Amino acid sequence: MARELxxxxxxxDQRKHALDLEITELVDTTGTRLRELRGIGPLGAAWLLVEVG
Known part of the structure; x- marks a missing residue:
């Protein structure tokens, strides 16, 4: 059971890494400069883009 866990x-973890890369790529394709702001990473930038539209 421990081995299965x-x-x-x-x-x-592999899926999370793949999603992180995908989100980074998608954010970069928008041309936004949000990630240049201190403390804003790919996920934060993606969240802001979704909220603002």
Whole structure:
């Protein structure tokens, strides 16, 4: 059972990494400069873009 949990955690971590890369790429394609602001990363910039529209 512990082995299955470790495998699940690895799969989740890999999926998270893939999503982080995808979000970064999508934010970069918008041409926004939000990520240049201190403290705003890809996820924060994506959230702001979604909220503002």
């Amino acid at each position: 470790i495998d699940d955690i690895r799969r989740i």
